[in-house]
Amino acid sequence: MRTRQVKVSWQGSLFLARFDAMASPCEILLALPREQQSLAEKLARIAAEEVWRIEATYSRYRPDNFFARLHQQAGQWQEVDAETTRLLDFADQAWQLSGGLFDITSGILRRVWSFDGSDRLPDPDAVAALLPRIGWDQVGWESRTDSLGGRLFLPSGMELDLGGLGKEYAADRALGLALQALQAALGSAQSASLPGLLVNLGGDLAANAPPSEQAPWRVGIESTAVENQAASLLELTRGGLATSGDSRRYLVCDGKRYGHLLNPKTGWPLQKAPRSVTVSAPTCVQSGLVASLALLQGEAAETFLKQTGLAYWLAA
Structure with missing residues (x-):
């Protein structure tokens, strides 16, 4: 190879x-x-x-990896390793914190949504047909406290997407x-x-x-108006920085823009959310999660971000 x-x-x-x-x-x-x-x-x-x-x-997207095998054995309890347990524990916490809006079973919606910049919206019936197969609360998950892994029951027909x-x-x-x-x-x-x-x-x-003698990292936040161009420059000394938004993945139909972040309860893009949210946090995982959770709040995104106490940047 x-x-x-x-x-x-x-x-x-x-x-x-x-x-x-x-x-x-x-x-x-x-x-x-x-x-x-x-x-x-x-x-x-x-x-x-x-x-x-x-x-x-x-x-x-790989048919032969560990994640694919989890799906091939759906409908029965499976043992998962410590690393996968940490990721699923994190996903479980995110689901609870978001009131079910952050849901790793919602990736199945990619079967009907294609955010390629076109004007092609999916058939509402096709979206509705997938909703019964979405819901982290339908998944059996047992996390062990001994750090040796956990047990997963993925119902047949459902998918996980990390x-x-x-x-x-x-x-x-x-x-x-x-x-x-x-x-x-x-x-x-x-x-x-x-x-x-x-x-x-x-x-x-x-x-x-x-080290103190080295200048902070200067990083750019991508513009929502011009692709591959920075809208502003930030200084990062340590930790994570992540952005969630629709600058690259979206649809436009009848003058309305549809971002790629979907509400798992409806199967449709969230409305009145900022175009982009960037968050700085102690780790990149935390940054990405908070940015996604903020977008999932729609027009209440900034209120949510203020409550976190983390540094953030919004683009309308």
Whole structure:
């Protein structure tokens, strides 16, 4: 099998690594001296391999992976590993916090919705026919406290979709593993002031706190009006940053714009929500979840965000 590529180059004051994963262009920035290129290449490879591993394990588009086997064995209790347990526990908490609006069983709606910028809306009857197969409360889930995994009962005909968590989780994991490898390479003497690393998976970011002499990371929030153009620049010193919005996935019919975020209770896009929500939080997973939960509040998004106490940015 062909080895996937990670391209590392020197960009004036740091290393930039580029690779593709999860249908997105991905980058890793490493604030290492130029003479440490071999270390930069090693760290970038470690991070990319972790992203690819998560993609291979949980992608809903692969017929031969772990996630596919969960669906092939629907209708019976199944044992799942500790990592999957953590993700499903997180999804369960998100479902409860959102009052059922964040629901990893709603991905089945992609069968009738295609957010390709066209004006093609699905048949309302086709949407309605899928609603009985949506609802996390229909899934049997038993999480064990011994960290050894859990038990899942997925009813026949239902689907799980971790697309709302996958990239953010991968960004956090990639950063964590790269930092572990960096600390091992530099030794304990420099562990308190590790050089800055930033993982960018298609706009979902995770970064460590750079040494005091290093400037914060400057990152752009994508414009909702002009594709591939930043509307504003932010400074990120550590933690996660994630954006949820409809700048790339939407429909326009009879002058009305339909964003890709669907209400699992109706099967239709949420109305009166901001075009884009960006949130900064201690981890990328937290950032992505809060951004999604905010959009799910519709016109009450900003009220919800203010209550979180986290930094956020809205685009109408």
